[in-house]
Amino acid sequence: FPFIYYQTFLFYHRNLYLHLKWNCYISQNAEEPEVEDRFVKRLLNALGFTSDEWVQQFKTGKGPADFAARKNHDDDKFSVAKIKPDLIIEVKGRVSGNAIINLAEGTPAYKKAKEQITGYLLAPKCQTSQWGIITNSTDIQLFRKHGKIVLPATDCMRITKDNIKIITQIKNLLENPPKALRICIYNDKGGVGKTTTTINLAAILRQEHKKVLVVDFDPQQGDLTDSLGLQEGKVKLSDCLVDGAFNVKETIQAFNLKNKAGQLVKVFDVIPSDSGLSKFMAHTYESKIDKGSARLRDLLDIFVCNYDYILIDAPTNWTFFSKSSVIASDVILMPTEHNNFSSLKNAAKVIKEFLPEVKKLRQDGGPIALPIFFNRHKETEASIKRANAEIKAILTLKKGDNYIFDTNLLPYYWPKSTKTVIDTTIFSVPEYEVVSTAAFSRKPAVFQHKKAAEYYLKLAKEYFLYE
Structure with a gap:
């Protein structure tokens, strides 16, 4: 009878060595109930959840999730309270009928399961x-939620007795969650307002009491x-x-503004661009950087527990910097x-060519x-019709x-389209003169005009913040 046999392995947690032995035999044609009983319940135990810290068939408000879990707090047992879960699990069988x-990853079953876990995590x-x-x-596969964003925290990984360490990897992520969401504002086409977006999004997030770091790269x-x-x-x-x-923390400068009392108040932190960066445009200099284009990620890792958002203003063209x-x-x-039809086409290039390259890396x-x-959108019926025709051609x-x-x-x-209805709605930031001219005053537009603040708050809520 085919089976997966999980042998004893050791992992380190809070200075204690915990021994785990799984002796779970799962048939090759296991359906969902068998996977739940013989694998997922043991998985929860391996991730550090006791039997009174998880429940099955948790009512999310958008359908029942197979499992939900949360650490107990004093007398607040999750299995009794059944509220405010930390972890949601969607289970599939190896066969169905x-x-x-x-x-x-990429299979129809994967796409469906990903849609389900995303829907559950965003449920009321x-x-x-x-x-x-x-x-x-x-x-x-493990997914992480930050505000309204659900993103992969690991690859979709194949479980074998030889790579049981992936369970330890998931456990470490659960116990050491990053605080920040790192956002790159990028399009392979210039002149679309990336810098304006970065500055005003950072400012409005700060206005919503978020701690923000901006990187000018x-x-x-x-x-x-x-x-x-x-x-x-x-x-x-x-x-x-x-x-x-060099300590990357020492590159940070505070962007300050005066309040109504005339006192300087920090709005957000900035890692500014500098004259020394231009030398890395030559491949001879780029080769001197340990890990090459992965180096910036390593430098910013130190900040993921200190900020809510890290915004990176990236230049156009697929260079070392972008x-x-x-x-x-x-x-x-x-x-x-x-x-700007080139900006629409180049977005597809980012999605279809550049991101797969980075994911593989x-x-x-x-x-x-x-x-x-x-x-910078000032729509007319004719201009929107032309834009949608261009998008239709791309799609x-x-x-x-x-x-x-x-x-x-x-x-x-x-994004609002369904399998049966094509909805061509696209979020837009309307053109407004104060947004584009704010740079001359060294002050984000959201702090100068109520309308500009409304625009960027809607942008933040569209993508990142709950209403």
Whole structure:
């Protein structure tokens, strides 16, 4: 009888050695109930949850999740209270009836399970949940939630007796969650307002009581640094890229504004662009950086527990700088313009070409792209019609004699569409003069005009913040 046999392994947790022995025999044609009893319950135990810290068939408000778990607090037992779960698990069998279920990434079963875990994590009774797992005891993947964003925290991994360490990896992530969401504002086309978006999004997040770090990783223009009236400091980001003796924390400068009483108040922190970055545009200098384009991610790792959001303003074109920015991020936010067709096409290039390259390099499931939005958008019926025609052309694939929508790209352009209804609604930030001219005053537009603040608050709520 085919089986998976999990032998004793050792892992370290809070200075205690915990021994775990799984002796769980799971048939090759196991259906969901068998996977739940013989695998998931033991998995929960291995992740540190006792029997009164999890429940089955948890009512999320958007359907029942197979399992939910939360650590008990004093006399507050989760199995009794059944509220505010930390972890949601969606379980699949190895087979369903006579059909084999392949949960490997990219398969139809995987896509369905991913949609389910995302829906559960965003459901009304799961707002406290930070983690989700999908598994069928053959494959397993951990997801993390930050605000309204659900993103992979690991690759979809194959479980074998030789790589049981993946359970330890998941346990370590659950016990040491990152606080920050790292956002790269990027499009492979210039002139779409990336810097304006970065500054005003950072400002509105701060207004919503979030702690924000902004990184200007543009080696030539440094528009973000200039528009905030900041200068490079004694310790520069370019120094930190090549020399581990420099402390990246010392690159940070505070962007301050005066309040009504005339006192300086910090709005957010900034790692400014500096003159030394431009030398890395040459491949000879880039080769001197340990880990190359992955170095920026390592430098920013030190901040993930100190901020709620880390925003990276990336330059255009797929260079060391833009690639580094994408590698360092959890999500990619892509401004486009409805009358700039190149910006619409280049967003597809980012999704279809650049992100797979980075995912292969990182091997942790990330980063992910967010749906495009129209920036500096002053719509007319004719201009929107032209933009949608261009998007339709981008999304259309020829299959034999028929033309169909590219379902892989559809969620990034028309995210409100369903399998039966095509909804062409795209979020937009309306054109407003004070937004574009705010740079001359060294003050984000959201602090100068109520309308600008409304626009960017809607942007933040559309993608990141709960209402």
